[in-house]
Amino acid sequence: MLPKKDIVLLKHLVLNKSEEAQKILANLHPADIAEILDEIKNGNKKQFLQMLSSSKIAEVLEELDPSESVEILEELPEEEIVKILENMSVDEIIDLFQEMPTTQAEHLLAKLPKEDYEELKELLKMAEDTAGGLMTTDYVYIFADETVNQAIEDARKFGQEAETIYYLYVVDNKKHLQGVLSLRELIAAPRDKKIKDIMHTNVISVKVDDDQEEVAKIISRYGLLAVPVVDDNNRLLGIVTVDDAMEVLEAENTEDIHKMAGITTEEDVLLNSSVWEASKRRIFWLIVCLFGDMISGKVIDGYSSVIQSVVAVAFFIPVLMATGGNIGTQSLALTVRGIATEELNKKNLFKFILGETLAGLQLGIICGAIISLVAYTWQQDIKLSAAVGLAMCFSLTVASLVGVLIPLLFNLMSIDPAVASGPFITTVVDIITLLIYFTLSVNLIEIFNVQNSIVQQIGVIV
Amino acid sequence: MLPKKDIVLLKHLVLNKSEEAQKILANLHPADIAEILDEIKNGNKKQFLQMLSSSKIAEVLEELDPSESVEILEELPEEEIVKILENMSVDEIIDLFQEMPTTQAEHLLAKLPKEDYEELKELLKMAEDTAGGLMTTDYVYIFADETVNQAIEDARKFGQEAETIYYLYVVDNKKHLQGVLSLRELIAAPRDKKIKDIMHTNVISVKVDDDQEEVAKIISRYGLLAVPVVDDNNRLLGIVTVDDAMEVLEAENTEDIHKMAGITTEEDVLLNSSVWEASKRRIFWLIVCLFGDMISGKVIDGYSSVIQSVVAVAFFIPVLMATGGNIGTQSLALTVRGIATEELNKKNLFKFILGETLAGLQLGIICGAIISLVAYTWQQDIKLSAAVGLAMCFSLTVASLVGVLIPLLFNLMSIDPAVASGPFITTVVDIITLLIYFTLSVNLIEIFNVQNSIVQQIGVIV
Structure with missing residues (x-):
């Protein structure tokens, strides 16, 4: 990669059409020229391209995203575009045509040499995300x-x-x-x-x-x-x-990371054309989880008498929910990635599930002990401290198991396991965590109350 | 990839040492033989390997994880191991030696031909995750x-x-x-x-x-x-x-996905040797966030009088926290991935930040409207409904911005942006969300109370 200052220097040299720039450009790799081109404002790109031959421009455009290339081509006269296309490999031309309005693509297609025409016509019929959409017909x-x-x-x-x-x-x-x-x-x-x-x-x-x-x-x-x-x-x-394969792997990895964060989109675009485009990719899981989380609200509603009698019970809702969600997401990430890289297979599946559940239990014991200590120091309430600690321990064990099992289940049903997004796991875990916490709170408070009344009774008797 | 049933069939043929198996094996790609080997129990692997030549075994082992290869080699006699190593490329031998106890590696190294010895000795000094650790010296x-x-x-x-x-x-x-x-x-x-x-x-x-x-x-x-x-x-x-480069990219992607889920580890191992190994990778962010989430508890504590007067305020804590966390994680995923693929650069940075923030606002308005409607239908309390809806709107806008800015800030400070894990973002967003929610609740309830008393006063006057 070129150092930043070199890019800036070159950009200026090139825009001034200096001879020096011409010499440097001739020796640069197309990927580096693409980087300089990226630095130049849209209106000035035409001037820059005039310093390059059609075949060089073709090589440079192959390094860019097809959508960027189409933008750049639009600044050039048609005969120049045709000359550039003649120098590109057919798979790259196809990528460009797929980004253009159909009429423009068909118009350009008709201007290309006869032998390319038939070939391109065939290739354009292939689905973009298949071997056919990815292949080139330029082989020996x-x-x-x-x-x-x-x-x-x-x-x-x-x-x-x-x-x-x-x-x-x-x-x-x-x-x-x-x-x-x-x-x-x-x-x-x-x-x-x-x-x-x-x-x-x-x-x-x-x-x-x-x-x-x-x-x-x-x-x-x-x-x-x-x-x-x-x-x-x-x-x-x-x-x-292999270079196309590397690009596909990177794009698929991006898609997996996005899916796991609850972003649904087939296309990998960082900058969306409109705010609504950006929102649309995120809204599905947000709304699904919003309704899911209302169940958590319902759980609190069901136990509101507990909060009314001991308001401090509410203080620990965030930490329990968040920690459960965190460990669930961790298990999800390990499982989804294990499936994607095929490291996870039938032979080691049981060992993996068991290992992650035990890790959840161990972390539950550690985090449970910490939070129970904090709760006692803060509220000086042994019942509450016990309820919070035990809830943390149970919740983390279950959360780890849920984070492993849901993507595995999806995979078994031939649904992409990355669809079992973090938000979804977190929502499920939240509901379970609150149920565990309130059940424990109610019971422990009752047990302690019974104990207390026994102690009181003993006191009375003594 | 071989169909499952073929692998099972082959495994049986091979274990029975049939001639047919020998013929099939001779025509198989090492990657496919590795897959069959994977299906065979540890004790039986030696028997399987006896059907292959040393050079074929070398090719097969190059397809496996170094740790698996070392396990397999341990079943074989030393002279056979040396023969296999002589058939492997130096970068692969290095990978194996790095997995073995040092004494064993040095012992084997001494048995290898003189010319390899010096070369390997040099290569073993290189750090595993550098160009030197990855390279081979077998070039023309x-x-x-x-x-x-x-x-x-x-x-x-x-x-x-x-x-x-x-x-x-x-x-x-x-x-x-x-x-x-x-x-x-x-x-x-x-x-x-x-x-x-x-x-x-x-x-x-x-x-x-x-x-x-x-x-x-x-x-x-x-x-x-x-x-x-x-x-x-x-x-x-x-x-x-390029084949090694592809493996590195896959491993780095795994590391990024793990880091984003709050799993800290340099090594990419799916099955850990012990439960504690598995827990250790996850504990750092869990504990950090546990203390962070206690701040959320403190916020609720500070506003406990609100909950005591209107317990329904507590019902909406989960949905607000969860939705904020979800949108924060979405922004994080987009940003971290944008940085990793270098799609995000100085030129489009501002547009990206603005776009994501506006998307957060838009989603905030939509989710806010939904939750406010649900709250009103459920509790018939216009004050609460307004507080919940507005809190959702503000929280999602801020959460989206936080999810974008924190990884960018990390990147600016030359810290791996993937370290700004989902759990961390969620913790920060949780605290902000609760502060917004309670501030709004208190103020809206007051405003409405004032309005009510004005209405009452007007009533009295009329």
Whole structure:
């Protein structure tokens, strides 16, 4: 990454169209140029882009979010846009078209060379979050009857346009995927060997409608640089490369973190176009939990006589609710992430549930002891202190178990476990905590009252 | 990924040492064999491994967590372990040694071939979470004076052992990094060209003590397959490959999710060795927040006269606290993730803060209206209903702002923003919410009482 001051310096040099800037730009990685472009105000971007060739602009735009790229393209004349698109890989063009109004995309599509037109038309039909939506059709294919020498020549010739030439896919004349060979194996092989004698025939591939997260996980799991995408008849349609897989994993992680915080959205946008857009993502769980938490209110209502007789009972509602919610959210995070990374499996499931519950019990004993001591010091009421301490202990044990079980249950029902958001767990735990607390308060106060009256009676008798 | 039933079938075939199993295993990817191995009980793993060659076992172990691999190795005789290690890449051996007791690691190290010994000794000194701890020394280097033809020969010859041969690093005779060339460029170039005439001289590299997350981000940002690791004098020490970068990103994401839920741990372990290990990770924020929430208790204590006069005020404590906490956690998740993915930057910061605060206000108005309606229907008390509704509105606005500002502040102070955990935000928001709620309750009840007495006085006058 470029140091901040370099970016600012460059931005000024570039806007003044200095020759020095031109020289520096020529040596910069597109990702770095994208960062400088990001620093420049919208109106000035056109001026900046004039210092770059169409092919360089294409590379720079590939580094940006498609929505940003579309904004930038809008500043340029149409013939320039077409030139830039001609220099982009098809998967990137698709990403841009998906961000544009359909009419604009179709208009631009018609201006592109014939051979791209048909291909893009097909790709545009694919769902955005599938292997088909992610793949590029710029790959190198070879035939089983070629020799190693011919294949290397093919890689040289057709490799210019391809996303990667490190995997060469072997197909028949109807594009059925028959095998794969890495460039590494190819250059290590004797030059006159036939491809069919050295290719791998059990190829790891994905289906065109496989979910993009699944595709990314397969690339990561098998340590691949790319994975071929095939249709139901095993015909090769395209490839997904490791850099796209990394982007998908990051986006899916963002989605998981958001979901766990109770933010529902399919799209990963940090800056929403309107306040209502931002609110809409959050409102579902807020309202669901709002009604859930009214049950907590009802519980307090049911036991209001306790508060009326000992108002100090109310002082400990926040700490009990909050601590229960906290431990529930901790268990949730461990469980959701354990499922996502596949660390949690049938074999270790029971051990995990037991371990987390025991940890909840242990933390319950510790926090219970602390809060009970604080309560006694503060209120000098042994009954209240006992009720608060025991409630904390029980509540944390149950909360930890709830935080583990609910996402596991969701997963069992094939619902994304991250949907079992923190707010939801907290709401459930709050209700349970208050029920435990008030039940204990009522009973302990009664027990102590009975004891007291026994003591009094004994006193009377003595 | 293999279907579940295939794994079970294979497990049985393998344990019966059938010939069929041997054939199937020979064709399986190491990641899939690792999955089957995972299904087999510890005592039986040795029997399973006997069906595989040392080099295959090495590949399989590279797919597992180092801690699991060490467990498996412990079942094998020492000479077999040494044979397996000889087939592993140095970065993987280091990972294993770091999991073993030091004496065992040193004992095994001494049994390895001389040339590996020195290299491993050096690598073992590197901190685990730096570029040095992540890198492998198995890479291909070439010299600037070679021709393309010679370089391709080098790649063929030395590429066998290397992690990747797709990037060739150009060094001088003291191993100073001078340039880089991809195999793709190499095979496209005329055979008699000199490397120095076609190599890239401004190489993207990382320092040996750079944090592993930084390294992974650079690989992702520039779409690299590997990045060279250099010392302060720009001497090439090793390379980090994209598959390791993906693992680091996943581990860092897990850490972020855990931190945000208030789980403090450097190590990513799902199953802890003891209950206390599991508790220890969670106790810090639980106790900190426990004391923080006692302040909420103190607030209620300060306003206990309000509850004593209108006990229904207590009914709405849970819903106000919970909703405030929920929206605070939502803002936190958006902010922490925005910082992590670098989507949030100086340019859009103000827009983001404003947007989230306005969203908080909008959600506050909606939730406030709902809760105020519920409160009126339930308690038929217009004062209470107004206090609850207004408190909700103010609290959600402030909570959203707090959830955005605290992680930003942490980031500004160079503290990991994910440390500003959900529990912490919730605690802060709880206190603020209760203060708003009680202040409003007291004042509204007073205002209404004054109004009532005015109405009464008017009544008297009329």
